[in-house]
Amino acid sequence: EIVLTQSPATLSLSPGERATLSCRASQSVTNYLAWYQQKPGQAPRLLIYDASNRATGIPARFSGSGSGTDFTLTISSLEPEDFAVYYCQQRSNWPLTFGGGTKVEIK
Amino acid sequence: QVQLQESGPGLVKPSETLSLTCAVSGYSISSGYYWGWIRQPPGKGLEWIGSIYHSGGPSYNPSLKNRVTISVDTSKNQFSLRLSSVTAADTAVYYCVRSRFVDYWGQGTLVTVSS
Numbered sequence: 001e002i003v004l005t006q007s008p009a010t011l012s013l014s015p016g017e018r019a020t021l022s023c024r025a026s027q028s029v030t031n032y033l034a035w036y037q038q039k040p041g042q043a044p045r046l047l048i049y050d051a052s053n054r055a056t057g058i059p060a061r062f063s064g065s066g067s068g069t070d071f072t073l074t075i076s077s078l079e080p081e082d083f084a085v086y087y088c089q090q091r092s093n094w095p096l097t098f099g100g101g102t103k104v105e106i107k
Numbered sequence: 108q109v110q111l112q113e114s115g116p117g118l119v120k121p122s123e124t125l126s127l128t129c130a131v132s133g134y135s136i137s138s139g140y141y142w143g144w145i146r147q148p149p150g151k152g153l154e155w156i157g158s159i160y161h162s163g164g165p166s167y168n169p170s171l172k173n174r175v176t177i178s179v180d181t182s183k184n185q186f187s188l189r190l191s192s193v194t195a196a197d198t199a200v201y202y203c204v205r206s207r208f209v210d211y212w213g214q215g216t217l218v219t220v221s222s
Contacts, residue, residue, distance in 0.1 A: 001169070034208040034209075036153075036209070043202055043212035043213070043214060043215055044153065044209070044212065045212075046208060046209060046210050049208040050208075055210065056210075087152065087153055089153075089208070089209075091207040091208055094166045095155055095166070095167075095168045095169060095170075096155040096158070096207060097155065098152060098153040098154070098155065099152075100152050101152050101153075
């Protein structure tokens with residue numbers, strides 16, 4: 001099973017600041033990595049797939065990068081609605097696995 | 108617009124079987140994609156349960172493999188989850204989902220395991 005480790009667990013930032021979230025895989029997932037955003041009481045929403053492709057309707061301030069074992073989600077300038085929990089997920093190998101999440105909170 | 112809707116009991120007794128169904132609208136299951144289930148215990152992260160391709164066999168999380176069954180009914184355009192021998196650790200919000208990178212989610216249904 002591929003283990004995904006997200007860091008940091010919590011990121012305290014102010015609106016307008018840049019957020020950088022990390023996801024590290026225990027073995028290579030090539031580029032088969034996605035990022036999701038989840039707000040309280042809601043289902044997660046797909047932001048990025050195949051490491052760097054924005055899903056339909058996702059604003060350009062969200063970007064993904066990386067390959068192999070190290071991946072980054074960057075939010076260039078935080079909007080109030082971006083404060084949420086973010087998860088990475090791989091589909092390179094069964095079982096599909098998720099990282100433990102990074103909470104982006106208002107400083 | 109693709110929509111997924113879970114249905115099933117919100118309360119299940121320990122040792123019994125949890126059964127959920129996901130009705131899909133706006134897309135025919137038999138046209139493609141993997142269809143699956145993900146769960147989220149209260150206050151915790153996401154756990155993939157299993158997926159099934161529209162014309163193939165299922166893949167399950169090994170941590171649940173002996174207890175889980177996912178099946179598809181293309182005539183009703185729905186798919187189902189059965190999880191046997193449940194315990195309190197199976198209490199979670201259960202989501203039905205489309206694809207291995209999930210582009211569509213159900214709203215989620217809370218299933219509580221309690222006597």
